[in-house]
Amino acid sequence: MKEQIEQIRQNAMKEMENVQDEKELNDIRVKYLGKKGELTALLRGMGALSEEERPIIGSLVNEVRDELETKISEKEEAYKKEELKRKLETEKIDITLPSTKVKRGSKHPLNRIIEEVEDLFVSMGYDVVDGPELETDEYCFERLNLPQGHPARDMQDSFYVTPEYLLRTQTSAVQARVMMANEEKSPIRVICPGKVYRRDDDATHSHQFAQVEGLVIDKNISLADLKGTLEIFMKKMLGENTELRFRPSYFPFTEPSYEVDVTCFKCQGKGCNLCKQTGWIELLGSGIVHPNVLKMNGYDPEKYTGFAFGTGLDRLAMFKYGITDIRLLYQNDVRFLNEFDRMD
Ligand code: DAH
Numbered sequence: 001m002k003e004q005i006e007q008i009r010q011n012a013m014k015e016m017e018n019v020q021d022e023k024e025l026n027d028i029r030v031k032y033l034g035k036k037g038e039l040t041a042l043l044r045g046m047g048a049l050s051e052e053e054r055p056i057i058g059s060l061v062n063e064v065r066d067e068l069e070t071k072i073s074e075k076e077e078a079y080k081k082e083e084l085k086r087k088l089e090t091e092k093i094d095i096t097l098p099s100t101k102v103k104r105g106s107k108h109p110l111n112r113i114i115e116e117v118e119d120l121f122v123s124m125g126y127d128v129v130d131g132p133e134l135e136t137d138e139y140c141f142e143r144l145n146l147p148q149g150h151p152a153r154d155m156q157d158s159f160y161v162t163p164e165y166l167l168r169t170q171t172s173a174v175q176a177r178v179m180m181a182n183e184e185k186s187p188i189r190v191i192c193p194g195k196v197y198r199r200d201d202d203a204t205h206s207h208q209f210a211q212v213e214g215l216v217i218d219k220n221i222s223l224a225d226l227k228g229t230l231e232i233f234m235k236k237m238l239g240e241n242t243e244l245r246f247r248p249s250y251f252p253f254t255e256p257s258y259e260v261d262v263t264c265f266k267c268q269g270k271g272c273n274l275c276k277q278t279g280w281i282e283l284l285g286s287g288i289v290h291p292n293v294l295k296m297n298g299y300d301p302e303k304y305t306g307f308a309f310g311t312g313l314d315r316l317a318m319f320k321y322g323i324t325d326i327r328l329l330y331q332n333d334v335r336f337l338n339e340f341d342r343m344d
Contacts, residue, residue, distance in 0.1 A: 001049075001057055008038050009064045016071055022079050029072050039065050106341040110210055110329055113237075113317045114193045117212055120236050121191045124229075126214070129190045131174035133167060133197070140168050143176035144253040145292045152252050157199035159207075167197035171213035172253060172310055175289075178215060179297035187218040188306070193313065206326045210313040217289065217299060217306035223256075226286055226307035230260055234283070237316055238265050245280055254287025254308055265319055281319070284311040 012032050019025050032039050042061050046054055107115075118128050131139075146152055156169040174192040182188060193212040201207050216225065227246065234242050242262050249259040261282050264275035271277040286309035291301035299306075314326050321340070323329065328336050 001053070002060065005039075005042065005057070005060050005064055008032065008042075009067065012068050013071070016075065019075065022076065025072060025075055025079070032068055033065060033072075039068070104341070106337055108329075108337065109317045109321055109323070109340050110313060112340070113313050113320065114210070114212070116237065117191065117193060117233075117313070117316075120233065121214070124232070126189045126191050129174060129178055129192050131168070131171070131177050131192060131194065133195055134161065134165055135168035135173045137164055137166060139176045140166060140170065140173040143180070143293070143296050144172055145290050145296070146252045150252065152250075159197050159199060168194075169198050170196055170310060171211040172308070174213055175215045175253070175293070175308060176297050179217070179294075179299060182298075185299055185304075187216075187304075189216050189218075190214070201327075203325045203327070206314070206330055208330060209326065211310055212313055214309045215289070215306065216308075217294070217304050219304060221288075221305045221307055223288060223307070226258075226288070226309065229307070230284060230286060230309060234260075234262050238262060238319065241268065243269070249285070249287075251285055251287055253290050253293045254285075255290045257285070257287035260284040260286055260309075283315060283319075284309050286310070 012028060015028050015031075016025075019028065029037075031037055034040065039061055043058070046058060049057060122128065140158075141147075141150070141153060158169050159167040161167070171192050171194050174190075174194070178188055178190050178192075191212055191214045193210065195208055196211050197208050198205070199207060214229070216229070227244075231244055234244055242265065245261040246258040247261060249257045251257040259282055261280035263269040264272060264279055264281050266272050266274045267279065269279040271279050275281050286307065289306035289308050294301040294304060294306065314329055317323065317329065318326060
């Protein structure tokens, strides 16, 4: 029996010398010390021994078991240390290396302007509405008091897709849509920013550009309301010192109509190359909604009046950010767009 125990001890020790990894080590533990292990089997068989032999063999088995357990945990410990060392080495981070720059996109200058305009008007109680870019002749012209053959249609070189459909030339089209959609014919206070299209293409005109339209309809709306609103609008966008000048003009959908100039933000009205020495820059079209437009879209001109305005957002962006060629806004050249990277 004693020899058998000694044999087991030697075998286990020898196997342990050649062990390659933690898994093999565990196999040895199971083989000798596990529930069905060789040493465990010996302890189980002790009942067959004589009274005298039992304590001797018992303590011998326990001794060997302790020895094996100690050896196994030593080895295990060594493996763990090695593993930790390996990890520390391979996963080492050199905190002195320069970091890789995370490339962030930037907001397009036009979207910046649109958001700013929306925030302002929403704060004054306006709704922001949308309309289709592929528009019908009816909404783009007819319902705005511009019947077929009206000379003012020539002011806007349109892209017709069919005789009935065109790419909208002005966000004013949404005026008619909003009035028609309002079934109760209740007061309206909306702005509509969006894309419009005309057959133009040079440094100050692009075939696609952006406008924002404003429409207010209520009882007792007057020119004073229009004037006050546009003053807030322009001062907020271009600076508190901006002054406005209302010039009588003509638009088919408003009567009276005004073109609105603002003091040149570059020279503060003194005269420079940007404002062609006039000190003023033309920025908006506006007026009191024409009674025909109210009538055609279901509103009673005896009961309601309204004002409307429209302006080019590209021009606003160009003035605000000093951009000299409108086409830059549509070419998506990242070198240009990156200039707006750190603006907020
Ligand atoms: N739609 C006009 C244009 O594109 C601008 C305009 C003028 C809009 C007068 C209006 C307005 O709402 O009342 O030139």
